[in-house]
Amino acid sequence: MAIQIGYFPGCSLHSSAKEYNDSIKASFGDLGIELKEIPDWNCCGATAAHSLNEALALALPARNLAMAEQEGLSLFAPCSACYHRFLLTNRKLCASEELLLEVNELIAPLDYKGSTEVKNILDILVEDVGVKKIKESVKRPLKGLRLVSYYGCLLTRVPHGQASDDQENPVYMDMVVEALGAEPVPWPSKMDCCGASLNITEEAIVCRLSSHILDNAQAVTAGAVVTSCTLCQMNLDLMQSGTKPEYNHPANLPVFYISELLALALGHDFPQGHWKKHFVDPRGVLEKLGLT
Amino acid sequence: MKPSERIQVSDGSVIDPGFTQKVIQLTGEEVMTCFQCLKCTNGCPLAPEMDVPPNKAIRYVQLGMRDAALAADSIWICATCYTCSVRCPNDIDIAHVMDTLRRLAYQSQGDDTPKAHIVHFHELFLDSLKQYGRVNETKLLARYELKEGRFLKDAKLGMKMFFMGKMSIFPEKVQNKEQIKKIFDRASKRKG
Numbered sequence A: 001m002a003i004q005i006g007y008f009p010g011c012s013l014h015s016s017a018k019e020y021n022d023s024i025k026a027s028f029g030d031l032g033i034e035l036k037e038i039p040d041w042n043c044c045g046a047t048a049a050h051s052l053n054e055a056l057a058l059a060l061p062a063r064n065l066a067m068a069e070q071e072g073l074s075l076f077a078p079c080s081a082c083y084h085r086f087l088l089t090n091r092k093l094c095a096s097e098e099l100l101l102e103v104n105e106l107i108a109p110l111d112y113k114g115s116t117e118v119k120n121i122l123d124i125l126v127e128d129v130g131v132k133k134i135k136e137s138v139k140r141p142l143k144g145l146r147l148v149s150y151y152g153c154l155l156t157r158v159p160h161g162q163a164s165d166d167q168e169n170p171v172y173m174d175m176v177v178e179a180l181g182a183e184p185v186p187w188p189s190k191m192d193c194c195g196a197s198l199n200i201t202e203e204a205i206v207c208r209l210s211s212h213i214l215d216n217a218q219a220v221t222a223g224a225v226v227t228s229c230t231l232c233q234m235n236l237d238l239m240q241s242g243t244k245p246e247y248n249h250p251a252n253l254p255v256f257y258i259s260e261l262l263a264l265a266l267g268h269d270f271p272q273g274h275w276k277k278h279f280v281d282p283r284g285v286l287e288k289l290g291l292t
Numbered sequence B: 001m002k003p004s005e006r007i008q009v010s011d012g013s014v015i016d017p018g019f020t021q022k023v024i025q026l027t028g029e030e031v032m033t034c035f036q037c038l039k040c041t042n043g044c045p046l047a048p049e050m051d052v053p054p055n056k057a058i059r060y061v062q063l064g065m066r067d068a069a070l071a072a073d074s075i076w077i078c079a080t081c082y083t084c085s086v087r088c089p090n091d092i093d094i095a096h097v098m099d100t101l102r103r104l105a106y107q108s109q110g111d112d113t114p115k116a117h118i119v120h121f122h123e124l125f126l127d128s129l130k131q132y133g134r135v136n137e138t139k140l141l142a143r144y145e146l147k148e149g150r151f152l153k154d155a156k157l158g159m160k161m162f163f164m165g166k167m168s169i170f171p172e173k174v175q176n177k178e179q180i181k182k183i184f185d186r187a188s189k190r191k192g
């Protein structure tokens, strides 16, 4: 029987990261996952809310957690930044009845009880589905593709407590990469910060950080980068786009979402327009491997 | 000295033990246990750009140096990457402290910081969220560029993204906009 999971796409998966949304929807059904979108979900508040107003930073995620609870669903947030906001909010609300009461006053008439489980994409692929099942479902192994797994900051850095994967040396994405038939390449930047949303306000910082990550991917002769975070994907891809003089990193490495590679390996082909959503067009790399 | 007593030091700055207590109370973090090992700052990806790196920010909090802590540019450029928080040997969630300093600074001085553009970006983001319940990236970017007087600087990028199908002009909305508005109204009545 299919596992039902509450799906919180978040704002970016409906705009700049549409290809993440499309590839999750294309591939998850094959693995026995039924995604049920959280009805009328709202933005998690992101950096803006936790920077300016703590009450909002708790209440905005709490509204979604409460709606997922009403439907008896867990909450899967593909974007690492959304995921982290949900995880931290949930932990805080579950740790203090007083706080839960206060936040429930903010989201009334909704009334969150604290029972929603928050998941990221690797939790689902490794813990709910399992690499064995992924391996068995692969129709088109990604043989010959040397991939560096780029976890970024927010997937596993959970203060005061353990994340599902290791906090300093996570391995879940490499396990999935291996199950898809590709080659996970060890490298030193798997958890380096790309600069995240500073790309709009502090461009120079993001150029410095993201370029360093691409340098390291090049140094280990990776064929492509794979990630699960919308900000990570955007920054590494943008740095190589040539759309501005500063964005001229020569690596020319496609930056995939893990779900795009999953869908490919499971035998799905994307419509023509899909790969155009990447600044570094991955089709060259895929053609060489006979994957398109 | 009573814990609430403020003292003025020779450079004119004020030492306010009440500030230390306030940050401890707001964060629940045991900032007094910091022994300046510098592990946070050594791993901080933004340290090269910071005037007050995380270890120093914690020190300012310990010493009640409110003005120095809240005037720091670094509280605005901290990327909330949590590297410091997971590495601190005393388990201080430093990212949470930085975040709290940011909010205290915003409450007391608004956008009066050399990093005002970052404050503006956050404000516009929340504006959009309040209006629609979701954030339209295209509209947000356009409004930000206009506000900061750099419209057209990123036009080439914006157009490219539009043609790549990465940007949509029509904002998505939640159905229950009334509820989102209520959350904002209630949250704004509370302090930060």
Ligand code: SF4
Pocket (backbone or CB within 6 Å): B033, B034, B035, B036, B037, B038, B039, B040, B041, B054, B055, B058, B087, B088, B089, B090, B091, B092, B094
């Ligand atoms: S890592 Fe912790 S103990 Fe060490 S300087 Fe930073 S805050 Fe202090």
Ligand code: SF4
Pocket (backbone or CB within 6 Å): B040, B043, B044, B045, B046, B047, B054, B077, B078, B079, B080, B081, B082, B083, B084, B085, B094, B095, B098
């Ligand atoms: S959370 Fe902020 S202070 Fe801590 S390591 Fe990251 S950028 Fe530095």
